[in-house]
Structures are given as structure tokens and as C-alpha cells.
Amino acid sequence: MDAVELARKLQEEATCSICLDYFTDPVMTACGHNFCRECIRLSWEKAKGKKGRRRKGSSFPCPECREMSPQRNLRPNRLLTKVAEMARQHPCLQRHDLCQAHQEPLKLFCEEDQSPICVVCREAREHRLHRALPIDEAVQEYKLKLEEDMECLREEMARTETLQAQGQQALAEWQAKVKERRERILVEFEKMTLLLVEEERRLLQALKEEEEETMARLSERQASLDQQSHGLEMLLLRLEDRSQREPLQMLQDMKDTLASKDSLHVLCPEATPPTALRTVCRVPGEVEVLRGFQEVVVPDPTSAYPYLLLYESRQRRYLSCPPEASGLCGKDRFVAYPCAVGQQSFSSGRHYWEVGVNLTGDALWALGVCRDNVSRKDRVPKSPENGFWVVQLSKGRRPLAPVPAPGPVTLPEPPSHMGIFLDFEAGEVSFYSVSDGSHLHTYSQAAFPGPLQPFFCLGAPKSGQMVISTVTVWVKG
Known part of the structure; x- marks a missing residue:
């Protein structure tokens, strides 16, 4: 033997x-x-x-x-x-040291077949015309290739992890939007004196279906990224394991090993875009009920910005004075913004008024209420901390904030008519689209610090007009 x-x-x-x-x-x-x-x-x-x-x-x-x-x-x-x-x-x-066909040491590496061979194999017909390298040289060369592939996979894993994080953030933001909208639907129905149970159920069901549909789409995308991450991780582990083996073990089936990376299709979808809710908070008849508290709000000419023109349609006359005679230093006049306040001041009760909006430019407008003692000489952020409870209007410039923010909420596509409802005792100022009765936004706090006045702010010359009761307001160009 x-x-x-x-x-x-x-x-x-x-x-x-x-x-x-x-x-x-x-x-x-x-x-x-x-x-x-x-x-x-x-x-x-x-x-x-x-x-x-x-x-x-x-x-x-x-x-x-x-x-x-x-x-x-x-x-x-x-x-x-x-x-x-x-x-x-x-x-x-030693299982990987001998050629299975000739029982000779594997000392060469065939680049054509991407596998170790012995000296007898080298002279065989199938390898005779192939380029062969000594094992040591092949180890150095292919180890570098494996390291390059591993680095590529690490980069793909990093990109996938970034997409995963973005997907998780999108899911969280979407849940926050759904939560806020659900709460608002419930609150708006509680305001109604009539019990509209069926309509409430319909709106909540519509929101639930939209939530499930969008969550399913975002979850499916996230699951795809998770699966891709797992596949990349498994392939990376295999390559790491292969790169750390003994030279001959590492070079076994090298062709298949390298092909597994090349055949991998890595998906890099774009970051999840912000999703807008389709379901609106609309309580049938709510605007009609609010009109029971309607006030005839008229801008106060003595508070108007010097170049803010006020035209009273009933009397067919201008309420504002020429800039040179308007008393620029008056304590009640806004000189920092093209703004004005209403003649009335509210310190109790419920009050509702409507404003027609015709934006033609891209400047920001603002509507709402303010304290009767806000700064009229300086530019300050229009936030509740500074005494302003307003929404800003623009032509698609800024997105609507998903949750109440410290600053004013911006409506990128303002309605043609807006309703403002002030419930002083409840500490709420709500905004509605008069055309379809949908709720736009609500400021809510424990109590207001003092008397409030209707507030109106236009953007710039040639940015459109605002109609308040019987008064048309625009900025002189």
C-alpha cells in the first residue's frame, strides 16, 4: 500500500x-x-x-x-x-493542498478559469494556452481585488443605511401628521352643536385608509431596503471570510466568488419625499355655524402702513392719507411692514370674520390676530411669543408645517376666501377655507395675554389685493 x-x-x-x-x-x-x-x-x-x-x-x-x-x-x-x-x-x-485529479501540490493559479491548478494541469490541454501565475503572486493580486469589492460593498451598505434612516424618519413624520390630523378632526366635530356622528366616522375612515395605504407603501420600501441591507451584509461577510482564509482556500472558486458581487443589483431609491395628506378636516355646516358670530371687521386707517392703500367701496373713497401727510411717527401706525389692524378690539367672546384673498405676486402675506400692543416700529417674527397668531400665505413657496410651530404657519396654496374664528375664552384662533369649509390651522393655548385685534399684512407692491368687509387693501407701487 x-x-x-x-x-x-x-x-x-x-x-x-x-x-x-x-x-x-x-x-x-x-x-x-x-x-x-x-x-x-x-x-x-x-x-x-x-x-x-x-x-x-x-x-x-x-x-x-x-x-x-x-x-x-x-x-x-x-x-x-x-x-x-x-x-x-x-x-x-490537507484537503485543499492537493489537486484532486493528479494528487499534486496546487502551486499555480489559472487566470482563465480563476482556480488553483497543479503543474500537471498546467501542461494539460485545457490549461496549456491559459495564463498561470504562481500561487503567491495570485494571492496578492486577488486579495487586492477582494478588498476593493469589500470597500464597494461597505459604501453600498452605508448608502443603504442612510436610506433606511430616511425611511424611518419619513414613517415617523407621516405618523405625526396623521396623529395631528386625527386630533383636529375630533376637535372640530366637538365644536359643532349638532351631533354629526356619521360624517365624523366617514372622515376618520378616509384618513385611516389613507394612512394604511401610505404606511404600506413606505413600509414596503423600508422592507426592501432592509432586505437589501441584509443581502449586502451577508455577501460582505462571505467576502471577509474568504479574504481571511489560507491562500489556497481563499482562491478556491474565485470566479464564482467575484461573480456573486458583480451579479448583485443594488437599488438606490431616492429619499422619501414629504407626503401631503389628502384627507381634509371638513365638518359640514361648520362655516355656517361660525357665521353666527360674524363681525363687520374694518381696517383702521390710522394703523395702516404709509403706502398701504385702503379703498371703501360703499363710500367710494380712500380711507388712507398720502404718505407725506399720514404722520409717519404716529404711535399706532405700522412702519416696519405693510400691515394694518382692525378697528375693533376683542377681549372676550367668540368672533368670526372673512377676508378675500387675491395673490398675484410671490411675496408673503399674513392674516390672523395680534395683541393690541405689538411692536409697530420694529421688524419682529410674527409668532405667538411676540403677540401674533397668524397664518402666512404664499404661492407655493413654503410647505405647510406638519405640527404647530413657534413661527407662523405658511399656506402655499391659499384659498380665495378665508375665515378667521376667535374663541377668546378657549384660547383658540382657527382658520378655514370658506369655499369648501375645510379647516386649515388652529392656534391653541391656555389663555390670551390681553385684548386682540384682527391683523392684516400684505407682501409688497403688485402682490395682489385683500378684501376685508367692504374695504379693498393693496400696497402702493
């Missing part, structure tokens, strides 16, 4: 028939067969699970000859332990 055949025989004797690997802690059954202790234990545990209680306390079959053997009769085979260790260390049994 030659050395190769003897080595193979040694390998066969040192191999467990269950795991097909060298013995680890070998034990002998009553019938004389040997197995790894863990392998036979798992085999019998599996047999015990299949047979159930009928096998409880009984013997178990030998995986080799099926002879029954008590489990407690397993005996350690120390001699076989030494044989397995010798087989592991035997140079002829």
Missing part, C-alpha cells in the same frame, strides 16, 4: 460517519461503532423526539448498523482521538 493510499485509509478511519469530519471526542457504542459524542447525542435526541414517549428510558439504534444500544453505555475512544489528531496534522490529508 503506497503512502497516498495509506493516508486515505487513515482519513477514512478518523472520520465520523454522521458529520463526515474528523472525530471530536469520539465514543464507541455497544455494537462497536464510533461517532463524535455530540453527533450521536443529537442523532438520538432526534430519534427520541420522533418516537415520543414510547422511547422514554429505552435504547437507541446505532446510525451504522441500527443495533439497539443503551445511551449510557457510550464509551470514550481515546485511541481514536489520537488517530483523528494525527489525521488532522498529516500533510497528505
Whole structure:
């Protein structure tokens, strides 16, 4: 028997028939067969699970000859332990060092077939015309290629993680929008004196369906990114494992290894855009009920910005004075903005008024209420902290804030007619679209700090007109 055949025989004797690997802690059954202790234990545990209680306390079959053997009769085979260790260390049994066809050392790497070969393979017809490199040179070259692929995969994973974070943020923002809109629908229905249960249910159902539809779309996108991230991670782990193996092990099946990265299709969808709610908060008849508190609001000419023109249609005359005679230093006049306040001041009760809007420019307008003592000489942010409870109007310039913000809310597509409802005792100022009765925004707080006045602010010359009761207002160009 030659050395190769003897080595193979040694390998066969040192191999467990269950795991097909060298013995680890070998034990002998009553019938004389040997197995790894863990392998036979798992085999019998599996047999015990299949047979159930009928096998409880009984013997178990030998995986080799099926002879029954008590489990407690397993005996350690120390001699076989030494044989397995010798087989592991035997140079002829290193599984990846010899050519399977010629039993020669694998010293070359065929670049055409992307696999290690021996010197006999090199002279064979199938490799004779191929370019071959020494193993050491091939290891250096392909290790660099693997590192480049791993770096590429890391970058793809980073991009995917960014998209995952954006998707999670989009889901959170969408849930916040849905929560705010749901709360607003409930509050608006509570304002109504009539019990509109059916309409409330319809609107909530519409919002729920929209929420589920959009959440399903965003969740599907997120699941796709999660799956892609997992695939990238698994491939990266395989490449990392391959790059850290012994040279010959690393180069085994290199063609398939590199092809797995090249065949990977990485999706890089754009960041999730902000989603606008389609379901509006609209309580049938609410505007008609609010009109029961309607006031005849008229801008106060003495408070108007010097170049703000006020024309009273009933009397067919201008209420504002020429700039040179308007008293620019008057304490009541706005000089920082093209603004004006109403003649009335409200310190209690409920009040409602409507304003016609005709925007032709891209400047910001503002509507709402303000304290009667706000700064009229300086430019200050129009926020509740500074005494302004207003919405800003623009032609598609800014998005509507998803939740009440410190500053004014901006409506990018303002309605042609807006209704403003002040409930002084409740600490609320609400805004409505008169044309379709939908709720636009509500400021809510514990109490107002003092008397409030209707507030009107135009953008700039040639930016349109505002109609308040019977008064038309615009900025002189």
C-alpha cells in the first residue's frame, strides 16, 4: 500500500460517519461503532423526539448498523482521538493542498478559469494556452481585488443605511401628521352643536385608509431596503471570510466568488419625499355655524402702513392719507411692514370674520390676530411669543408645517376666501377655507395675554389685493 493510499485509509478511519469530519471526542457504542459524542447525542435526541414517549428510558439504534444500544453505555475512544489528531496534522490529508485529479501540490493559479491548478494541469490541454501565475503572486493580486469589492460593498451598505434612516424618519413624520390630523378632526366635530356622528366616522375612515395605504407603501420600501441591507451584509461577510482564509482556500472558486458581487443589483431609491395628506378636516355646516358670530371687521386707517392703500367701496373713497401727510411717527401706525389692524378690539367672546384673498405676486402675506400692543416700529417674527397668531400665505413657496410651530404657519396654496374664528375664552384662533369649509390651522393655548385685534399684512407692491368687509387693501407701487 503506497503512502497516498495509506493516508486515505487513515482519513477514512478518523472520520465520523454522521458529520463526515474528523472525530471530536469520539465514543464507541455497544455494537462497536464510533461517532463524535455530540453527533450521536443529537442523532438520538432526534430519534427520541420522533418516537415520543414510547422511547422514554429505552435504547437507541446505532446510525451504522441500527443495533439497539443503551445511551449510557457510550464509551470514550481515546485511541481514536489520537488517530483523528494525527489525521488532522498529516500533510497528505490537507484537503485543499492537493489537486484532486493528479494528487499534486496546487502551486499555480489559472487566470482563465480563476482556480488553483497543479503543474500537471498546467501542461494539460485545457490549461496549456491559459495564463498561470504562481500561487503567491495570485494571492496578492486577488486579495487586492477582494478588498476593493469589500470597500464597494461597505459604501453600498452605508448608502443603504442612510436610506433606511430616511425611511424611518419619513414613517415617523407621516405618523405625526396623521396623529395631528386625527386630533383636529375630533376637535372640530366637538365644536359643532349638532351631533354629526356619521360624517365624523366617514372622515376618520378616509384618513385611516389613507394612512394604511401610505404606511404600506413606505413600509414596503423600508422592507426592501432592509432586505437589501441584509443581502449586502451577508455577501460582505462571505467576502471577509474568504479574504481571511489560507491562500489556497481563499482562491478556491474565485470566479464564482467575484461573480456573486458583480451579479448583485443594488437599488438606490431616492429619499422619501414629504407626503401631503389628502384627507381634509371638513365638518359640514361648520362655516355656517361660525357665521353666527360674524363681525363687520374694518381696517383702521390710522394703523395702516404709509403706502398701504385702503379703498371703501360703499363710500367710494380712500380711507388712507398720502404718505407725506399720514404722520409717519404716529404711535399706532405700522412702519416696519405693510400691515394694518382692525378697528375693533376683542377681549372676550367668540368672533368670526372673512377676508378675500387675491395673490398675484410671490411675496408673503399674513392674516390672523395680534395683541393690541405689538411692536409697530420694529421688524419682529410674527409668532405667538411676540403677540401674533397668524397664518402666512404664499404661492407655493413654503410647505405647510406638519405640527404647530413657534413661527407662523405658511399656506402655499391659499384659498380665495378665508375665515378667521376667535374663541377668546378657549384660547383658540382657527382658520378655514370658506369655499369648501375645510379647516386649515388652529392656534391653541391656555389663555390670551390681553385684548386682540384682527391683523392684516400684505407682501409688497403688485402682490395682489385683500378684501376685508367692504374695504379693498393693496400696497402702493
